[in-house]
Amino acid sequence: MQCPLMITFAEKSITNKTKFNLNKKPMMNEQVVKRMKEMKFYGMLHAFESSLESDTMNTLTKDEMIAHLIEEEWDDRCNRKIARNTQNAKFHYKASIEQMYFDTDRGIDKNQVMRLAECSFIKNKENVMITGSTGIGKSYLASAIGQQACTLGYKVMYYNATKLFAKLKMAKADGSYINEIAKLERQQLLILDDFGIQPLDVQSRSAFMEIIEDRHEKASTLVTSQVPVSKWYEVIGEKTIADAVMDRIIHNAHRLELSGESLRKKLKQKTD
Numbered sequence: 001m002q003c004p005l006m007i008t009f010a011e012k013s014i015t016n017k018t019k020f021n022l023n024k025k026p027m028m029n030e031q032v033v034k035r036m037k038e039m040k041f042y043g044m045l046h047a048f049e050s051s052l053e054s055d056t057m058n059t060l061t062k063d064e065m066i067a068h069l070i071e072e073e074w075d076d077r078c079n080r081k082i083a084r085n086t087q088n089a090k091f092h093y094k095a096s097i098e099q100m101y102f103d104t105d106r107g108i109d110k111n112q113v114m115r116l117a118e119c120s121f122i123k124n125k126e127n128v129m130i131t132g133s134t135g136i137g138k139s140y141l142a143s144a145i146g147q148q149a150c151t152l153g154y155k156v157m158y159y160n161a162t163k164l165f166a167k168l169k170m171a172k173a174d175g176s177y178i179n180e181i182a183k184l185e186r187q188q189l190l191i192l193d194d195f196g197i198q199p200l201d202v203q204s205r206s207a208f209m210e211i212i213e214d215r216h217e218k219a220s221t222l223v224t225s226q227v228p229v230s231k232w233y234e235v236i237g238e239k240t241i242a243d244a245v246m247d248r249i250i251h252n253a254h255r256l257e258l259s260g261e262s263l264r265k266k267l268k269q270k271t272d
Contacts, residue, residue: 043076044069078153085150091158092193095144106136107259113141116254117148121220122189127249128222129229132258138224139193141256145222149189157187161195161223165204172203181207185214189222196227196235209241216248223249228257 029052036045047069051060060068097117102110121128128145130138146156171177184190190211200208215221227235229250236242 043073047072089156093143127253136258154188158191161192195225
């Protein structure tokens with residue numbers, strides 16, 4: 001249903017470049033504010049009310065005011081989408097690429113990380129594998145890439161791998177397994193953190209195979225692990241399934257192998 005007030009308002013503004021004097025029309029202002037609230041134009045509403053309070057509206061032409069309101073609404077919707085995506089992702093860390101430590105002794109290629117931060121790998125449906133010893137910063141890097149993806153508008157989900165497999169076992173028992181798998185499939189980037197802490201049992205192996213198969217060449221998966229990639233076959237267990245899973249993960253994956261002393265240990269020493 002079209003709103004006559006807003007249509008008339010927009011049509012006149014395109015051709016009329018006279019200055020506003022909204023302070024002389026309080027009844028109209030109240031009606032516009034009410035309509036903005038009903039249509040959930042919160043960014044536009046905030047800009048409109050702020051401009052009325054500061055009297056800046058009277059310095060703009062009508063088309064300049066329309067452009068200003070639309071720009072504020074656009075920014076507000078983008079920011080709310082980023083906040084919603086970030087909240088839904090359930091990251092373990094609040095991380096950012098800008099706060100990364102690119103020490104040469106950690107084996108981190110800054111150029112590679114910055115390319116990953118552009119998230120073209122998500123657009124191309126490619127995977128990322130980050131390995132290294134405990135405390136080296138794998139989870140932080142994964143979270144930083146994930147939060148950058150949220151900023152760019154991608155749907156992201158973060159899981160500790162062991163907890164995810166436990167959750168899927170419970171889902172099998174209560175009948176929600178298909179819904180949980182479908183939820184994972186919808187994510188444009190799925191982060192599986194700390195994969196390989198313990199060998200997969202039959203149920204976890206089957207679930208892992210299903211996740212990777214569903215996402216193969218359809219969406220990106222980022223996996224972090226203390227275990228070298230060459231040892232993942234042993235973690236997965238059954239050779240046939242391990243071959244199938246690894247083939248789907250590795251063939252288009254970006255690999256980062258972090259090295260050096262535990263970052264947590266180094267940071268603790270600096271504060272002591």
